[in-house]
Amino acid sequence: KGYGSGGKVTHANVFIGSLAEGTSEATLKDAFSPYGMIKSCYVRNKGDQTYGFCEFNTVSEAEAAIAGMAGKNDWVVKFANNDAWDDEVPHSNVYIGNMTEGTTEASLRATCGTYGTVESCTVKTDTETGKNYGFVKFSTQAAASRAIAALNGNDGWTVKAANNDTGGGGGKGWGGKGGWSDGWVWQPGPSTRNDDSRPEGPPSDNLYVKDLPPGITEDEVFAAFSKVGQVVDCYVLRWDNLSACAALVRMASTEQATRAKSQLSGTIHESCFGPISVKNQEKNGEKLEDHVYVKGIHCTTSEDQLRSIFGKYGTVMWCRILPLPFRAGAGSSSVPDVAALVQFASPEEATTAISAMDGKVATEFGAPMVVRFAEEKANAKRPAPTPNNNLYVKGWPVGFPEFLLQSEFQKCGNVVRLRLLDNPDPEYPTCAALVQMSRVEEATMAVTALHGRPLQVPLPPMRVKFAGKDQGADNSNLYVTSLPRTMTESQIRQSFSKFGEIERLKLLTQQGKPETHALVQLSSPQAAAAAIRELDGSTPAFKG
Template identity: 25%
Template structure:
């Protein structure tokens, strides 16, 4: 039985906020004094096997699990207070929101334990969390009680009370959707009206003369600059919503003083920013959905290829909605985009056109990806290789060699800035025909021998890792990178960003 008199079918605990170095053995040593343990599992990343910062502990007896929860919650392991909850595997209960409350305006000194200790008097707590960032508490948190009644008791007692000399707000948790609906309902009852574009010679009196025709006003104000001149906009606050709505309906788009004015519901800055962000995000998502699987990225274009020629080359594979060669002024940048009307057409074009020589160069053709997608793919490949290396028994000499691409490193030609295609000392320029004629197993070797010296000249300490990462890219794109220093620089920069992000993740403490 738990403290509220209800039985749990399983004696399972969730243990969170763990340091990444905490192991099952450490947890067993910590929790075994509470009673016999059936199993312990630290949850880990499927690729890197790094701890995700939480674990599950199954006791033989519910009473022992409850003892551990009551006596060990927020104890410190490896410098961090652990957070223990009943393992609630029913997603319906977790997502229902029943018993979940929101606390804000908390003093920054209040941590998880203090919040738990404060609210545990009102009933059994399923979870408790102070929201933090890298600087510490953000001043708000959540407590999820087992029952709605316990949540009501906490709200009734604690809302408006002082905690560490700060008056806190405590209320039922509301989802974003619920908050937006509630806010929308309030917005429909507006009384404050925003008017703009009426010019510089309008005063409070003139504005009042126009807008009092629609009902009783509580205030009228023309906004002025530091010299006292009208800034061309102002506000009228009505006593009744119906009058404000009538003013908007009848005056928006009307002409005043030779100008077409705008009249609408007044919004706070945060509301306007939120609305603009939602519109922008929706436009972005619509664009992504519209071009998903139908937009092709084409590079290594000959300088003579323009929009019309690009469209003509890809026309046999389907209906093209757009074809564009990217330019710097009038000069081609060597790449462009072709958008088809269906994914099937785009797939066929990739299969047929990738590697085909148009004019003087072999094309690289692939589905267009956003920068975030390319970075995520590069990160995933790097993490997979890292996981593979950790399982190897041989010493790690160089991640480029360990990836399977063994080579004799040629003499490095210093190249701090590349403006011309790469020619490496001791190697003739690598062409598409040379690469195609080489055995499949040797093609990466040939590419690596050209890439490594150039990357070494730019980043000596990371040349092996970066080369190994880039060799995961399609051969035709690698060939293009050797011919186009700007493209190689861009890919090297992406690889550096991935390595830095991974290093930062490795070094940062888990919260």
């Protein structure tokens, strides 16, 4: 299934048909591994037919495999239909019961890893029966389906889709707030007023922030709190990219932390903001004059918010946030927007709402964050740091050369040595560095001048072309490359919005590479052609 009409597919799953009877998974891996990293490989038999699936790490690797292997050995090699296993289970969490004694998390992960990427794995023992059971969360529903089909009944195991989606539903993430329910509609956690039995800590410079939107980055949290004071440190606590997040934020003083708590608690983080589309709903080709269809609202928006905001323009008879027709894959770097339906008491009220809201940036949709003083750990007294000439730097974009960072610090003095540190998480867009200045005074000057400040560094030109094989006049999909890893969707929108409405936008992380790609679908082929003419080879909008 394509990204849009004429666009690229958005998965990396390859179907291999017309396999000879007895073809093994090892044979497929040997044949396809030269084209990229294979996340999973599986062979199925149906009647007298043998076929298989290979899931690559990136779409480009899958494309290379198709181009290189199509027709060889008389095999049929093509993109799978959005992974033939995707719809066989409702989510990617698997329950395994009746496991043999001695089964460990390592052995369970190894067994299940044959069928796809395992994100988490837990083994438990039933205290009443003494039997082992476990839960495995895969990165995709397709991988979960393959594991269930292959393992259920083997060695007496009971393998099935877990009753609850433990990866993100029911507030099981860090901070205990929110997740995706059946039908893939965001479900907020319980009311934040009385849900914490743990006491708030005494006033200090340390803050605990919860109900942050899923997928939020440390840079985004840092930017929000920097508006009310100096942020010394920030760390995001996350379960996955689909659950609500929490964060630990350390301000420069108790007074600044108190001000941040007062001004930010109960507000919606700006990463939830974005332009929305509000139009009359159409049903069976007919326009419903008193109904409006709202598109582009943040996934954490509640129906109470929807009713309150649209209630400014008339009497809301009913409203509903629509479930996504798919589940956003775990590990996805972006959280999808959602749509909603609102019925007014009259067509005139609906028209007023459309006129007031269509195309506007919505700042009232999304889960309000809660800011409180962090609990004090017993006997935890943090010693004051002693000024010295060694500095620790974080937030430097992956892929940007170290000489650019060194040039910034040389403005404050002599740099004795500088070393970029490898990021243990290949998905994370920034890395850290160690910098040694020649004198303590120069290091102190660098901290004062650079901490929390955006660095404007030169960027390579981005490349913009039509997506897919269709490079003709009927293609409205664009493929954008040479973007920095820290590029956000809002910054890409800033570059492309001048060419009209953006129908669809998706960031594509290139694992192991220092750049990001993007798919952008504009409203018409003419708009796409204009964007190519003006933006190809230009510098993208980038906050630094």
